[in-house]
Amino acid sequence: MLKSCLKMFLATSALTLGLAAGSAQAQEEQKKYTFYHLLWSMTDSIVQLHVKAGEAYMKSHPNVEIKYLGPEAYDPAEHARFLDTIINAKPDGIALHISNPDALLPGLKTAREAGIPVVSVTSHPPTEADNKKLEGSYLTWVGADERLIGVRMGERLLQEETPKRVAYLMAHLGHAGHEMRAEGFFASMPDGVPTDKVAVGDEPTAAMDVIRSYLAANPDVGAVFGSSPQNKWITDVLAELGRTDVKVLTSDESPSSLECVLAGLCFATFSQEFPIQGPLAYEIMYQYKETGMAPVQPIVTGPLVIDAANAQMFKDLALTAFGEDGYAELSPF
């Protein structure tokens, strides 16, 4: 009796182990490729558009797994460390935002040597010198021309009025995308309009203090160009100072920026088609792995200015990605 029980136990155990091993193998086979998307900052709500688009991509490509990683707040050195960690995980492809070519170059070189395909997503350094350094380090680039974003936003502002002074509020000096956006914005201003780049940091109280002090010291400021996480801080300070004359330009089609525009607190924001950037990058990596093929030209996805006239349309699109509750949670307005 004992012997037969033991036999049955051993047989059941062997079967269970075999099934588990088979299931793990099947799962392994099912997830043929693991791609990593290295994000620049997990505290920027707009990255959720990449994440949501990735979820949809994984549904349509069951053999692809996409993992999202990134520092909680942007920092070039931290960004580079995350890239090193991802390379050590031996992924089948990496999508990333090349925010600082010098910081990321060693990692990109290692990825190339390891045969890991890389796609540059969102902003990409536009200068010839930077691109020369990055030559051969990535398959292609999918994103908006950051300098052009600044120019287009400046042009939209000038259609409304010519400000006496403008400022670009930066959470972190040295971020390639923001530096380019600021450069384009300043270049679009007529001669004689003073321009300031203001480093505000990412801690709300400290940032609001800087914004408040800057505006108090410069009462002639007619427009400030910030970014999505700063919307509430800027508009709260303007309300506190009673500055209804300052136009606020912000970034991307995040719930915060769209609600800011819809509430009339922000003058304009822009879209660089975040929802399609990620899937295009994943598809490029997928096709490269399958066929060895890569696009010969970068894929430029914007910008398009969003103002009171078309914000509702973008809100409807964002609602399909985030859902009612998710959208409301991401907007402080």
Place this chain on the structure above:
Amino acid sequence: MTSLFKDRIEASVILGAVAVALLFTIATKGLWLQNLPSLLILTAGVGIVAIGQAVLMTSGEVDLSVGSVYAFSGVGFIWFMGQTGDVALAAILAVAVASLIGALNGALTTWFHVPSMIVTMGGMFVYRGCVYLMTAGHSLSTPRPLRDSAVIEMLGGRTAGVSHSILILLVVMVAAVFMLARTRLGNHIFSVGGEPQSAAANGISPARVKIIAFSLCSSLAALAAVVAVCREGTIYATSGKLMELETIAAAVIGGCTLRGGIGSAWGAVLGVFVLSSLKGGLMMMGAPTSWYVAFVGLILIGFLVSSRLVNGRLN
């Protein structure tokens, strides 16, 4: 009278605050004065936390987790509001959770003899990590149905143009000054910070006193967060970043030492005022934004060196 002033550990911060106010008022042609109401609100937010830090430093310990506990408590307050639908209860729960966090910091420090800097540094990462998990890295706002609550108005509103956060700071400051100067607990905090062996020999439990000080420090960080959420309606994943360093700097400017045994609650509040004034004032004077952080650091070092030269008790 002069010697009475000179012997006070707050002497240098009083002089510093007056000097900063005069300098910026003159240099900005009065513009700085217009910014004073906002500056006081800023001082209130950080000042409440700095009082807790000053009390803890007086007991000979330091808390590097206050910034993270601040954000964690803010997030917890909003979460409790959503769960209970009761703002007052949510505020009490948020402060209670923070006081337990403080007690845990104190217990780990005193029972296991791990330096408080290490224990609270660990806490700083743990609670910030929890904040990132709970917010997914973004912001959380007060639930819409509760935004007009009387408690939110009481903690975050204004009366005759004065923000209630400033009044709360004053109440907390008076209570802390009274506690340190007039109560047995205050006496024990000074004793444990200055002469822990003598304190123990006199029947005072350093572990008990320090656990209370840690608990108080974290509770005040939570109170500051609750007031901030009531005032602004939102807490961010990045809220409270570097607050630990700011409050330690303010406490030291205000007369505390890192060794313990010396400290002042209202000195720490003045320290926050000086620090906050420096940042805004330098910007108003036109200091380039990428330089002013370094200016603040240089002025801070100069200020601390000169205060040590003036006041022998701080050496």
